[in-house]
Amino acid sequence: MPKTIDANGLALPKLGQGGWNLGDAPQKRESEKAALRRGIELGMNLIDTAEMYGDGRSEALIAEALFGIPRKDYLLCSKVYPHNAGRDRITKSCERSLKNLQTDYLDLYLLHWRGAIPLEETVACMEDLVQAGKIRRWGVSNFDVSDMTDLLAVPRGRNCAADQVLYHLGSRGIEFDLMPWLKARNIAVMAYCPLAQAGALTRMHRPLLSDETLLQTAAKYHITVMQLLLAFTLKKDNLTAIPKAASLPHVELNAAAASIAIDPADWQKIDAVFWPPTAKMHLDIE
Numbered sequence: 001m002p003k004t005i006d007a008n009g010l011a012l013p014k015l016g017q018g019g020w021n022l023g024d025a026p027q028k029r030e031s032e033k034a035a036l037r038r039g040i041e042l043g044m045n046l047i048d049t050a051e052m053y054g055d056g057r058s059e060a061l062i063a064e065a066l067f068g069i070p071r072k073d074y075l076l077c078s079k080v081y082p083h084n085a086g087r088d089r090i091t092k093s094c095e096r097s098l099k100n101l102q103t104d105y106l107d108l109y110l111l112h113w114r115g116a117i118p119l120e121e122t123v124a125c126m127e128d129l130v131q132a133g134k135i136r137r138w139g140v141s142n143f144d145v146s147d148m149t150d151l152l153a154v155p156r157g158r159n160c161a162a163d164q165v166l167y168h169l170g171s172r173g174i175e176f177d178l179m180p181w182l183k184a185r186n187i188a189v190m191a192y193c194p195l196a197q198a199g200a201l202t203r204m205h206r207p208l209l210s211d212e213t214l215l216q217t218a219a220k221y222h223i224t225v226m227q228l229l230l231a232f233t234l235k236k237d238n239l240t241a242i243p244k245a246a247s248l249p250h251v252e253l254n255a256a257a258a259s260i261a262i263d264p265a266d267w268q269k270i271d272a273v274f275w276p277p278t279a280k281m282h283l284d285i286e
Contacts, residue, residue: 003043005238007161007188010108010137012075014234015258016046017251018192018244023054023061028246033065035251040066040074042255048164048190048242050079050112051097059100067102075107079141079164082115085122094134109135110164113142113285120154127156137161141190144283145181152185164190166284167239169232169274170208171196173281183238193286194233194241195226213273217266223257230257232270
């Protein structure tokens with residue numbers, strides 16, 4: 001498996017780390033920081049967060065965790081609220097994220113979801129941030145094909161590097177249209193919740209962690225079901241997964257999932273239970 005993917009000219013690791021809920025629980029703070037640092041040591045050097053996550057607490061904890069690590073050794077991605085993604089607010093939002101993260105620039109800055117501000121205005125603002133050196137590249141989150149079509153129709157919209165969307169074994173709708181659409185345009189998929197929040201999220205309303213097919217397959221390869229779920233996501237090309245880990249054992253299991261090789265026949269058995277989409281599906285958002 002390649003270690004990086006090409007996100008429209010930006011190299012991203014296949015496996016990164018998510019920042020949702022990080023910093024919300026004081027008793028977990030040291031464990032969360034240790035997990036982030038260990039993840040970077042293991043090659044998971046893309047860290048994703050957002051101004052929305054804990055109203056900046058996630059960004060602040062990540063800054064503490066990364067203190068002392070050379071900036072060139074990791075990539076930072078944050079996201080801007082839709083109502084802040086216009087000319088009157090986006091620069092302040094970006095600068096606030098930079099301050100929280102204690103860095104001079106973001107490697108990737110995403111529009112968290114589509115809002116009322118015209119895409120043409122948001123794209124122009126993103127491009128201004130690139131020119132100012134505050135971000136290297138920009139992208140979007142929770143955009144379906146129709147949204148992406150509108151985005152690429154505006155001036156410089158084709159500079160979009162990534163679309164961050166919900167994707168895991170229990171939510172495969174993007175495989176039908178969005179995933180191939182993005183691949184054809186060299187725009188990366190960033191898969192959030194690739195572990196389905198410990199198996200809790202599934203469009204099919206089927207249990208993941210207690211499913212017999214998944215349990216048998218995981219046992220065959222001497223891995224956990226969570227690792228199997230992550231391996232499923234990582235086998236897709238043009239995709240980077242950003243699972244969250246709040247402990248050292250968890251982040252080490254995530255990192256090991258990148259080297260798991262599952263026989264195609266076993267993936268076919270899993271497809272028979274958690275089947276791929278055969279028609280357009282509504283974009284799942286968590």
